[in-house]
Amino acid sequence: xxxxxxxxxxxxxxxxxxxxxxxxxxxxxxxxxxxxxxxxxxxxxxxxxxxxxxxxxxxxxxxxxxxxxxxxxxxxxxxxxxxxxxxxxxxxxxxxxxxxxxxxxxxxxxxxxxxxxxxxxxxxxxxxxxxxxxxxxxxxxxxxxxxxxxxxxxxxxxxxxxxxxxxxxxxxxxxxxxxxxxxxxxxxxxxxxxxxxxxxxxxxxxxxxxxxxxxxxxxxxxxxxxxxxxxxxxxxxxxxxxxxxxxxxxxxxxxxxxxxxxxxxxxxxxxxxxxxxxxxxxxxxxxxxxxxxxxxxxxxxxxxxxxxxxxxxxxxxxxxxxxxxxxxxxxxxx
Amino acid sequence: xxxxxxxxxxxxxxxxxxxxxxxxxxxxxxxxxxxxxxxxxxxxxxxxxxxxxxxxxxxxxxxxxxxxxxxxxxxxxxxxxxxxxxxxxxxxxxxxxxxxxxxxxxxxxxxxxxxxxxxxxxxxxxxxxxxxxxxxxxxxxxxxxxxxxxxxxxxxxxxxxxxxxxxxxxxxxxxxxxxxxxxxxxxxxxxxxxxxxxxxxxxxxxxxxxxxxxxxxxxxxxxxxxxxxxxxxxxxxxxxxxxxxxxxxxxxxxxxxxxxxxxxxxxxxxxxxxxxxxxxxxxxxxxxxxxxxxxxxxxxxxxxxxxxxxxxxx
Numbered sequence: 001x002x003x004x005x006x007x008x009x010x011x012x013x014x015x016x017x018x019x020x021x022x023x024x025x026x027x028x029x030x031x032x033x034x035x036x037x038x039x040x041x042x043x044x045x046x047x048x049x050x051x052x053x054x055x056x057x058x059x060x061x062x063x064x065x066x067x068x069x070x071x072x073x074x075x076x077x078x079x080x081x082x083x084x085x086x087x088x089x090x091x092x093x094x095x096x097x098x099x100x101x102x103x104x105x106x107x108x109x110x111x112x113x114x115x116x117x118x119x120x121x122x123x124x125x126x127x128x129x130x131x132x133x134x135x136x137x138x139x140x141x142x143x144x145x146x147x148x149x150x151x152x153x154x155x156x157x158x159x160x161x162x163x164x165x166x167x168x169x170x171x172x173x174x175x176x177x178x179x180x181x182x183x184x185x186x187x188x189x190x191x192x193x194x195x196x197x198x199x200x201x202x203x204x205x206x207x208x209x210x211x212x213x214x215x216x217x218x219x220x221x222x223x224x225x226x227x228x229x230x231x232x233x234x235x236x237x238x239x240x241x242x243x244x245x246x247x248x249x250x251x252x253x254x255x256x257x258x259x260x261x262x263x264x265x266x267x268x269x270x271x272x273x274x275x276x277x278x279x280x281x282x283x284x285x286x287x288x289x290x291x292x293x294x295x296x297x298x299x300x301x302x303x304x305x306x307x308x309x310x311x312x313x314x315x316x317x318x319x320x321x322x323x324x325x326x327x328x329x330x331x332x333x334x
Numbered sequence: 335x336x337x338x339x340x341x342x343x344x345x346x347x348x349x350x351x352x353x354x355x356x357x358x359x360x361x362x363x364x365x366x367x368x369x370x371x372x373x374x375x376x377x378x379x380x381x382x383x384x385x386x387x388x389x390x391x392x393x394x395x396x397x398x399x400x401x402x403x404x405x406x407x408x409x410x411x412x413x414x415x416x417x418x419x420x421x422x423x424x425x426x427x428x429x430x431x432x433x434x435x436x437x438x439x440x441x442x443x444x445x446x447x448x449x450x451x452x453x454x455x456x457x458x459x460x461x462x463x464x465x466x467x468x469x470x471x472x473x474x475x476x477x478x479x480x481x482x483x484x485x486x487x488x489x490x491x492x493x494x495x496x497x498x499x500x501x502x503x504x505x506x507x508x509x510x511x512x513x514x515x516x517x518x519x520x521x522x523x524x525x526x527x528x529x530x531x532x533x534x535x536x537x538x539x540x541x542x543x544x545x546x547x548x549x550x551x552x553x554x555x556x557x558x559x560x561x562x563x564x565x566x567x568x569x570x571x572x573x574x575x576x577x578x579x580x581x582x583x584x585x586x587x588x589x590x591x592x593x594x595x596x597x598x599x600x601x602x603x604x605x606x607x608x609x610x611x612x613x614x615x616x617x618x619x620x621x622x623x624x625x626x627x628x629x630x631x632x633x634x635x636x637x638x639x640x641x642x643x644x645x646x647x648x
Contacts, residue, residue, distance in 0.1 A: 012441045019445070162346035166353060173624075176631040178592040180603055181623045188616035192367045193360045273457035280596055287460060303467030311456040311464065318455035 040298045053302035054309050057293040061309075064129015064284040070121065074132040077112045080105060081135050089324055102143070109136075125203050129284030131313070133203075137275040137285065141210040142218075142268060148211070149218035154248060156223055167219075174216035179277055182209045187281040206278045214271045221267055225260030226252065265325035269318045276314070286313065364617070371614075379613045380406070386608055388600045390516055402609050409605035410626060416522055416601065417588040417630075423527035424587060425580075428534025433564065435539050446535070453532035459593055461529055466521035466597045476508050485512070492516045518599035522591065530587045534580065541576035542568055573645055581638035585631050592627075602626055 033048025038056035054061070063074045084105045087093055093101075113132070116122035128136075155167035174182070186209035191199065200208075229252055237251035257264075279288040290310050294303050368375055380403040387398050391408045392415050434446035453461075473490045474480060480488040485496035493515040494502035502512035545568050553567040594601035603623055610619035 008439050011437075011439045015439070015441050015445060160342055160346050160349075163349050166349060173628070176628045177624045178589040178603070178627055180592045180595065181620060181627065184603075184607065184610075184616075184623070185620045188610060189620055192364045192616065194367075195363050196366060196370065269455070273455075276457040276459045277593070279459065280593075287457070287463075291463065301471055303471050304464065307460055307464040307467055310460045314457050314460060315452065315455045319451065322451075322455060 043299070043302070049305050050299070050302045051305060051309075053293075053299050053305055056299065057290075057296075060130075060293055061286070061289045062130045064133065064289050065127045066129060067121070067123060067127070070115075070123065073112045073115065073120070073123075074128070074130065077109045078132045078135060080109055080112075081132070081139060085139075106139075125201065128203070130289045131286050133284060134272075134275050134286040137207060137210060137278065138268075138272045140207055141214050141271055141275070145211045145214035145218055145271075148215040149222055150253065152215060152219040153222035153226060156219065157226055171216045171219055174213060175220075179209075179213050179274055180280060182213050183277060183281050185209065202281070202283060206281060206283055210271070210275065210278075213274070214267070217267050217270070218264065221260050221263045222256065224263065225256035225258075228259050229256050262325045262329040265321055265328070269321050269325075272317060272321070273314065286310065373614050375615075375617065377618055379609075379615050379618070382613075384609070385612070388605065389598070390519060390600055402613070405605050405609065406602065406622060409600055409602035412599065413588075413591055413594075413601040413603075413626075414630075416519065416526065416594070416599070417591045420523055420526040420530070420587050420591065421584050423523070424530035424534055424583075427527060427531035429538050431531060431535035432538025432542070435535060436542055450532045450535050453529055454536075458525060458529045458590055459596060462521060462525040462593055462597050465524045466517060469517045469521055476504060479504070479509070490517070493520055516599075518594070518597055521597055522594050522599045522601075526587055526590060529590070530583055533583050533586075537576055537579045537583065538572070540579075541572035544575045545571050570645075574642075577638060577642045577645065581635060581642075584634055584638070588630055588634065589627060592623075 028048070030049045033046055035042045035046050035048065035050050035052045036055065038052045040052070040056075043050035043052050059068070059071060062078075063071050066074050084102060087101070088098060111117070112120075113128060113136075114123060114125070152167045152170060155163050156171065158164050158167075183206060186205040187202065190205050190208070194200070233251060233255065234247065237247035240251075242250065275285060276287040278285050279291065282288075284292070287310055290306050293299070294306055381401050383399055384402045384405040385398050386405070388396055388405065388408055390412060392411050394404065394408055394411065396404060396408045431446045431449060434442050435450065437443050437446075470490050473488050476487070476489045476491055479494075482488065485501045487494040487502055487509055489509070491508055494509045495513040495515065496502065497511075497513040500511040502509040502514075549567055549571065550563065553563040558566065591601055592603040595604040595607055598604070606619045606623050610616050613619075
């Protein structure tokens with residue numbers, strides 16, 4: 001028997017009331033009573049949000065301690081890097097020449113960031129910071145972890161027991177411990193590992209930890225792709241007279257990696273989010289520059305606004321990537 | 335011996351030799367560096383006096399005069415406490431959100447979908463900083479504490495709850511008596527639970543969608559109510575699909591609790607970090623962190639494998 005009352009409508013009403021109770025004060029705080037101008041006095045006076053803090057500090061948040069007159073360089077590098085990612089999202093670009101495009105693009109970015117020639121003053125990488133640092137850590141983390149992860153995934157599926165054991169050990173060790181412990185290892189232990197007199201800077205050390213971390217997670221995704229390839233493909237490749245590396249490079253990997261693209265993108269999102277942890281070992285990524293800006297006593301009490309802004313920036317990047325991965329999945333399925 | 339067999343042995347021998355060479359090279363450098371910096375290696379430092387206070391200690395009575403070993407034990411208990419409570423809260427919230435995402439009510443469905451999308455696409459560290467800022471800047475001073483329920487006070491110094499023996503009361507500038515939840519613990523717990531719940535919600539949803547329609551229709555034909563249908567027919571079967579990925583979320587939550595160091599909750603990583611800074615025993619500190627997390631990971635997987643074996647088809 002159907003109920004005379006429409007529970008669905010009641011539920012909608014309940015949800016709507018609950019939403020209104022939360023969102024009306026929020027909208028009031030975030031928009032109506034908010035201060036948008038970079039005016040610290042007005043901010044202290046209002047009960048609303050102080051978005052003026054972001055307006056005041058946006059240069060530091062975006063570019064960190066990079067020399068102020070040179071900010072156009074990281075800005076251009078950021079646009080270029082996002083452009084490269086965007087370009088690589090299209091299927092027609094998944095050819096061997098894409099690697100060439102990336103090499104040229106990254107060379108231009110390195111030139112912009114370091115300078116030292118063509119009349120650009122040299123900027124050492126201790127002064128890099130903000131959004132471009134987050135993007136660069138992600139990009140190089142992926143670019144170098146990806147080939148490594150393919151080797152490790154192949155090693156894990158190898159029929160040579162020693163190689164398999166080494167790869168399993170690496171993957172399980174890295175996936176069993178938190179990223180922070182790897183970052184600590186890179187920042188405090190790596191200097192002890194190196195021969196006397198040899199040093200590598202903090203940025204590179206953090207990058208190495210991120211690469212080793214990402215490679216273990218990516219290897220598991222690649223392994224998933226490899227497992228989805230039917231046995232007959234291996235046999236067909238072998239019957240063509242190809243050796244092991246020939247089989248992998250020309251027959252198995254091109255198919256396996258295509259299958260693995262959506263989960264790979266999800267791992268990329270994870271790594272992008274995880275780069276924020278470099279804050280803990282003292283690098284100036286996007287989250288770190290936001291946190292440091294809050295130390296200014298003139299703008300005390302803007303932390304909630306600042307972190308909402310951080311959340312928004314990260315959300316835009318991650319949401320774009322996750323939509324993309326879902327679209328790929330749907331295309332794959334159809 | 336055939337050429338192929340020989341090659342297989344050669345490859346593996348080369349891999350072992352390379353691994354050993356790398357390990358030996360790093361070890362030799364480390365020994366030389368430690369000697370040069372006059373750092374004594376070994377775990378002898380664990381018995382020495384720690385000399386720092388810890389803001390929160392469950393079960394153990396700790397003071398600055400205690401040893402590093404005891405400080406690390408306090409950190410481990412703090413990690414386990416926040417992880418366990420976090421796992422319970424995240425599972426509850428995640429199940430509710432996951433069920434809501436399948437609700438017939440499109441409004442509720444959309445709301446829970448937005449929750450999942452937002453939480454999954456913002457780094458946990460940002461969320462932790464947000465909750466910490468909201469508690470320490472958004473909540474009022476103890477004198478103007480929010481009092482939503484009798485005996486419960488929300489302030490920027492923490493959350494005060496009545497305990498079995500006493501209720502919190504304002505004394506001077508702060509509350510005393512009752513149970514105190516520090517802002518750090520509260521921020522970490524909320525952050526971990528709310529973040530992980532979004533992932534658990536997706537797992538619950540996928541698990542329920544994996545149940546064949548026939549089962550739901552059969553339950554309907556038996557005249558079961560919507561509540562009975564969900565909890566007596568669908569969920570017990572969905573659990574088989576849900577448990578393996580749920581295990582990895584529990585592991586993630588436990589590993590993510592190490593972000594406590596960023597907001598000042600004294601978890602294991604945070605205390606090991608202080609220890610490393612004070613003693614210079616970096617290798618031992620990192621080794622302790624890694625060993626503890628590896629054992630936690632292995633125990634959680636073992637528990638969940640046992641549970642999974644129990645609920646699997648026999």
